[in-house]
Amino acid sequence: MKQVVCLKVTPKIEQLKFDEVKKTMIRDGVENEINEADKNALEISLSLKDKLGGQVVVLSMGPPSFDPYLKLAIAMGADDAILLSDRAFAGADTYSTSLVLATAVKKISDFGLVFCSEASSDGSTEQVPPSIAAWLGVPLISYVGSMSVNDGKVQAKRIIRGGYEVIETNLPTLVSVELGCNTPRFPDFRRKRWAEREFKTTVWGINDLGLSPNDVGLEGSLTSVNELRHMRSPQRKKEFLTGEPKQVAAKLAEIIRSTV
Numbered sequence: 001m002k003q004v005v006c007l008k009v010t011p012k013i014e015q016l017k018f019d020e021v022k023k024t025m026i027r028d029g030v031e032n033e034i035n036e037a038d039k040n041a042l043e044i045s046l047s048l049k050d051k052l053g054g055q056v057v058v059l060s061m062g063p064p065s066f067d068p069y070l071k072l073a074i075a076m077g078a079d080d081a082i083l084l085s086d087r088a089f090a091g092a093d094t095y096s097t098s099l100v101l102a103t104a105v106k107k108i109s110d111f112g113l114v115f116c117s118e119a120s121s122d123g124s125t126e127q128v129p130p131s132i133a134a135w136l137g138v139p140l141i142s143y144v145g146s147m148s149v150n151d152g153k154v155q156a157k158r159i160i161r162g163g164y165e166v167i168e169t170n171l172p173t174l175v176s177v178e179l180g181c182n183t184p185r186f187p188d189f190r191r192k193r194w195a196e197r198e199f200k201t202t203v204w205g206i207n208d209l210g211l212s213p214n215d216v217g218l219e220g221s222l223t224s225v226n227e228l229r230h231m232r233s234p235q236r237k238k239e240f241l242t243g244e245p246k247q248v249a250a251k252l253a254e255i256i257r258s259t260v
């Protein structure tokens with residue numbers, strides 16, 4: 001079975017900065033990493049490959065500077081890497097991002113599972129996984145914590161508040177994975193050296209995907225950012241209660257009663 005894992009390369013969360021004039025994220029001069037939850041998705045995919053065999057292909061849309069992150073995924077155990085990189089893709093919203101990713105998945109062909117994570121750490125709209133599933137016309141199981149594949153059927157635990165649901169569907173399907181649901185494996189040292197020196201990432205541009213400039217990037221986007229606002233954390237009221245435990249408990253009960 002061929003599995004495709006969508007990996008987004010994102011700025012390290014503590015380095016997120018915005019251009020207040022252009023209303024875009026500043027991506028130059030910041031350190032990047034593979035979106036943390038995408039590593040959880042890759043781990044699920046590689047574990048399935050360990051059991052079932054097949055091939056894991058990692059896929060990312062972004063500039064050529066993302067190549068080392070795809071090679072890191074190769075060092076973790078992925079078999080192939082495709083970078084979707086073209087100036088025409090710049091400025092894409094989630095609509096055109098998902099179109100480009102889905103078109104590449106179709107070109108990869110013969111896929112059984114497509115993985116994303118639930119959300120990126122920068123844009124965090126959670127729109128890309130359901131949009132890719134819609135473009136591909138396959139079912140989506142979201143917020144997955146663990147899963148298995150038997151006889152062409154996928155069974156996945158979908159995390160919900162206070163528990164989980166068990167969802168079953170047929171292949172092919174798209175799975176979006178919950179942040180922190182597993183511990184991603186470390187890159188293999190020898191494979192890392194090999195990937196850095198010898199592995200060649202496949203790069204596809206707009207012509208390789210047969211898309212029109214009107215469908216991709218800023219041109220193909222249906223949404224625009226009109227305003228950026230700083231969200232301030234709410235100021236929390238702090239009060240320390242001191243005294244004997246019984247007195248403190250009575251005072252606490254009084255405070256709680258007065259706020260209900």
Ligand SMILES: Cc1cc2nc3c(=O)[nH]c(=O)nc-3n(C[C@H](O)[C@H](O)[C@H](O)COP(=O)(O)OP(=O)(O)OC[C@H]3O[C@@H](n4cnc5c(N)ncnc54)[C@H](O)[C@@H]3O)c2cc1C
Pocket residue numbers: 006007008009024027035037038059060061062090091092093094095097098101115116117118119120121122123124125126127128129221223224225
């Ligand atoms: C009007 C507009 C203009 C924008 N312009 C730019 C711009 O100029 N430059 C820019 O970098 N961003 C730009 N963005 C942001 C860009 O649209 C998002 O980065 C992208 O669509 C992914 O959305 P998200 O981060 O909310 O993904 P989510 O839906 O939160 O991501 C979920 C998962 O989808 C997968 N995924 C998402 N994006 C990718 C990707 N690129 N490659 C592989 N897998 C992926 C990953 O598995 C990820 O974990 C713009 C957004 C808007 C609305």
